[in-house]
Amino acid sequence: MALLLDGKKVAQKIKNQLKDEIKKYTSKGLRNPSLAVVLVGNDPASEVYVRNKRKACEEVGINSIYIHLKEEIPEEELLKYIERLNKDDEVDGILVQLPLPKHINTQNIITAIDPHKDVDGFHPENIGKLATGMKDCIIPCTPLGIWILLKEYEIQTYKKDVVMVGASNIVGKPMSLLLLRNEEATVTVCHRNTKDLAHHTRQADILIVAVGKPHLITEDMVKEGAVVVDVGINRLENGKLVGDTDFEALLNKVSAITPVPGGVGPMTVASLLVNTVSIYRQKHGFEKHPLTDI
Numbered sequence: 001m002a003l004l005l006d007g008k009k010v011a012q013k014i015k016n017q018l019k020d021e022i023k024k025y026t027s028k029g030l031r032n033p034s035l036a037v038v039l040v041g042n043d044p045a046s047e048v049y050v051r052n053k054r055k056a057c058e059e060v061g062i063n064s065i066y067i068h069l070k071e072e073i074p075e076e077e078l079l080k081y082i083e084r085l086n087k088d089d090e091v092d093g094i095l096v097q098l099p100l101p102k103h104i105n106t107q108n109i110i111t112a113i114d115p116h117k118d119v120d121g122f123h124p125e126n127i128g129k130l131a132t133g134m135k136d137c138i139i140p141c142t143p144l145g146i147w148i149l150l151k152e153y154e155i156q157t158y159k160k161d162v163v164m165v166g167a168s169n170i171v172g173k174p175m176s177l178l179l180l181r182n183e184e185a186t187v188t189v190c191h192r193n194t195k196d197l198a199h200h201t202r203q204a205d206i207l208i209v210a211v212g213k214p215h216l217i218t219e220d221m222v223k224e225g226a227v228v229v230d231v232g233i234n235r236l237e238n239g240k241l242v243g244d245t246d247f248e249a250l251l252n253k254v255s256a257i258t259p260v261p262g263g264v265g266p267m268t269v270a271s272l273l274v275n276t277v278s279i280y281r282q283k284h285g286f287e288k289h290p291l292t293d294i
């Protein structure tokens with residue numbers, strides 16, 4: 001039976017540590033760290049994500065500033081909000097919940113965020129620094145969360161064959177860059193045009209899947225004893241939340257696997273808090289947060 005990589009438990013441990021850390025700062029007279037969360041429109045899934053992120057901020061003592069804008073807001077107006085948040089010294093991190101409405105150019109918005117406040121790590125400057133191994137970048141939250149989770153369970157990436165299924169800007173690409181950062185793992189990246197997906201996934205010592213298709217990875221597609229990280233979040237017609245892998249079937253074949261829910265999701269939120277505190281620390285003359293030191 002596979003070991004369950006319990007993201008919920010590890011995320012709670014991180015939140016407890018952050019809470020204690022923030023208390024130390026405020027007891028010295030410093031203000032609380034703060035995160036501006038911008039939501040455009042009323043997408044129900046985005047509303048749930050934003051609510052969870054803000055709740056997590058509250059739990060640890062991060063002040064969350066919520067800016068909820070109407071769906072029809074013109075891009076120029078949204079850019080003005082970002083500009084204001086960039087200039088506001090009381091704001092440490094800025095998060096714009098994605099996806100944005102179709103009339104807004106997402107890349108323009110991401111690029112407008114001050115890279116030092118870009119808590120999601122999506123700004124081209126941060127991605128470029130991640131790619132070139134510069135240590136002063138902000139690492140995107142889901143890859144950082146996966147990294148911390150693997151380390152917590154002492155799962156080594158050194159000299160491992162890692163297969164990343166999914167090549168999005170927010171998960172697949174930055175995850176691959178993170179794994180390449182110290183030339184530890186050998187990384188294969190698969191996507192919608194990969195010729196023979198199973199051929200690659202069967203080679204993986206560590207298989208990370210971020211596609212958004214339930215049951216994409218079946219038991220015959222994984223190697224005995226592999227470690228599987230399932231990033232996918234899919235809601236079935238019966239309301240059940242599942243990942244991208246055939247979880248029940250994989251349990252008897254792999255050595256470790258993340259459950260959905262309760263795996264990568266809570267780690268992503270915990271990493272958002274870590275990134276916010278890390279930005280705050282550097283603003284106040286401290287080192288970046290040790291969990292981000294990769």
Ligand code: NAD
Binds near residue numbers: 142170191193234268
């Ligand atoms: P995306 O739609 O931006 O990218 C999907 C990727 O999968 C693309 O690179 C595409 O080429 C690839 N793909 C599509 N079909 C494929 C196939 N048949 N075989 C191989 N590759 C295929 O998605 P995303 O934003 O990266 O998110 C992926 C999934 O992860 C979604 O379910 C999303 O909800 C979830 N997600 C979870 C978290 C979390 O914290 N748990 C965070 C971000 C995203």
